[in-house]
Amino acid sequence: MTNARPFRAALERRAGQTPEDPFLFFRGERGHFRWWSFARAAACLAGAPAGGGARPGEDEAEGFLRRADEVGSAAPAAGVAAALGPVLAGRDIWISHRPLGVSPEADLALWAAESGAAVLREPGERLHPGLFGWARPTILSSPGAALEELLAGFGDLAPRFGTGRWRRRRLARLRAVLVEAGEVAPVREMLVALGAPATLRVLPFPGSGLGLRQRPADGGGSEEGGTR
Numbered sequence: 001m002t003n004a005r006p007f008r009a010a011l012e013r014r015a016g017q018t019p020e021d022p023f024l025f026f027r028g029e030r031g032h033f034r035w036w037s038f039a040r041a042a043a044c045l046a047g048a049p050a051g052g053g054a055r056p057g058e059d060e061a062e063g064f065l066r067r068a069d070e071v072g073s074a075a076p077a078a079g080v081a082a083a084l085g086p087v088l089a090g091r092d093i094w095i096s097h098r099p100l101g102v103s104p105e106a107d108l109a110l111w112a113a114e115s116g117a118a119v120l121r122e123p124g125e126r127l128h129p130g131l132f133g134w135a136r137p138t139i140l141s142s143p144g145a146a147l148e149e150l151l152a153g154f155g156d157l158a159p160r161f162g163t164g165r166w167r168r169r170r171l172a173r174l175r176a177v178l179v180e181a182g183e184v185a186p187v188r189e190m191l192v193a194l195g196a197p198a199t200l201r202v203l204p205f206p207g208s209g210l211g212l213r214q215r216p217a218d219g220g221g222s223e224e225g226g227t228r
Helices: 006-017 038-045 058-071 074-084 105-115 129-135 144-157 163-171 184-194
Strands: 022-027 033-037 093-096 118-121 139-142 176-179 201-204
Touching: 006 038, 006 058, 006 105, 022 038, 022 058, 033 038, 038 058, 058 105, 058 118, 074 105, 074 176, 093 105, 093 129, 093 139, 105 118, 129 144, 139 144, 144 163, 144 176, 144 184, 163 184, 176 184, 184 201
Parallel strands: 022 118, 093 118, 139 176, 176 201
Antiparallel strands: 022 033
């Protein structure tokens, strides 16, 4: 029988395996990032009291968890897992900024819970290039136009001196980019121009119908890299 709450079930499994690993990062006091472990996130969905009242940012964190629990779908999340494959070292990092339920965001959240990835939650109309460069995620997923806008903004942030090195360091952990709509080729070309690692794969989001073969950003045949 299919589990009606796959996100909750995935969190509970992870809480049993690696309870203290950070899962959900969110803005807390004074705009600084805080995090909840898998155990804390699972306890939140189970109805555990906040203990002394919610602290800044916890309402957003709880809202994210509960919405992901309501709308996450196992089939699309499995497609994401199959497309990305396992991370070879460390853990994946994914930045979530869109509402859950109006995009593949909830399916990506379920993939993160099932795979043990860390999620940085920063709600907004777009993913800010500065946050992208600071967080250095391993997985990126957005429509092609949004990805091109993000990468253009990221490229503009580079200092005048040491530009190439600055960009390469901040792209070093990126192992896969999922293009949810639009053309894959322009995104790949921008990443190559910015100095993305040769092992990076740029591929259509599972089920998008773009139908392009998975391949590294340099067009070669090497496998994906891991995180630090």
